[in-house]
Amino acid sequence: MKRVLFIDRDGTLIEEPDDFQVDSFAKLKLLPGVVSHLSAIAAETDYELVMVSNQDGLGTESLPESAFFPVHDFLIDLLAKEGVHFSKVFIDRSFPHENKPTRKPGTAMLTEYLSGEYDMARSFVIGDRATDFELARNLGARAIFVRNPNFPSPDDPSVALAANDWSEIRAFLTRPPRIAEKHRKTSETDVRVLLNLDGNGAAKYLDGAGVFRPYA
Numbered sequence: 104m105k106r107v108l109f110i111d112r113d114g115t116l117i118e119e120p121d122d123f124q125v126d127s128f129a130k131l132k133l134l135p136g137v138v139s140h141l142s143a144i145a146a147e148t149d150y151e152l153v154m155v156s157n158q159d160g161l162g163t164e165s166l167p168e169s170a171f172f173p174v175h176d177f178l179i180d181l182l183a184k185e186g187v188h189f190s191k192v193f194i195d196r197s198f199p200h201e202n203k204p205t206r207k208p209g210t211a212m213l214t215e216y217l218s219g220e221y222d223m224a225r226s227f228v229i230g231d232r233a234t235d236f237e238l239a240r241n242l243g244a245r246a247i248f249v250r251n252p253n254f255p256s257p258d259d260p261s262v263a264l265a266a267n268d269w270s271e272i273r274a275f276l277t278r279p280p281r282i283a284e285k286h287r288k289t290s291e292t293d294v295r296v297l298l299n300l301d302g303n304g305a306a307k308y309l310d311g312a313g314v315f316r317p318y319a
């Protein structure tokens with residue numbers, strides 16, 4: 104099944120300016136290493152890349168499209184030329200007080216990923232705010248938190264990794280699966296243990312009657 108990296112934009116790929124709006128080229132600053140590491144992730148893994156961003160009031164006077172899209176399109180083009188292709192870019196344009204279901208952590212823009220065609224348990228939301236790991240939880244995915252001095256680090260079970268930078272995210276996503284299997288057979292017992300440190304937390308065992316049972 105297909106796996107997805109849902110990637111936030113501001114604070115995750117590019118720095119978030121003091122006024123939270125990247126509406127000019129002067130405000131466009133990449134996070135360190137983002138191009139090379141994301142490029143490696145795209146080349147070395149089979150994750151589908153999807154951008155999910157809240158852009159408060161995009162298309163209104165406070166954030167005109169004519170100021171937003173030249174910079175946004177430049178970023179998308181720059182990443183594409185380094186092998187980083189987003190299959191889709193979802194931008195919610197609402198303000199926080201509108202409480203729209205399309206706005207992160209709402210999933211209304213992302214229903215196609217919840218149809219069963221995608222493996223959400225093995226997918227990640229990468230972002231720098233609580234709304235990003237709440238989105239992960241709402242999608243049944245896990246979160247990779249990009250540490251940001253403006254927001255507290257989460258203490259949340261949906262957070263698989265709290266990363267200081269993109270090199271740590273790359274190392275996490277490209278490492279081989281941490282799976283070990285041991286089999287011990289004696290004249291009295293026959294025990295096989297399979298341990299997956301990157302699993303979803305579910306565990307089961309084969310009982311004496313040969314039936315798989317979940318651990319509570």
Ligand SMILES: [Mg+2]
Nearest residue numbers: 111113114231
């Ligand atoms: Mg962000």
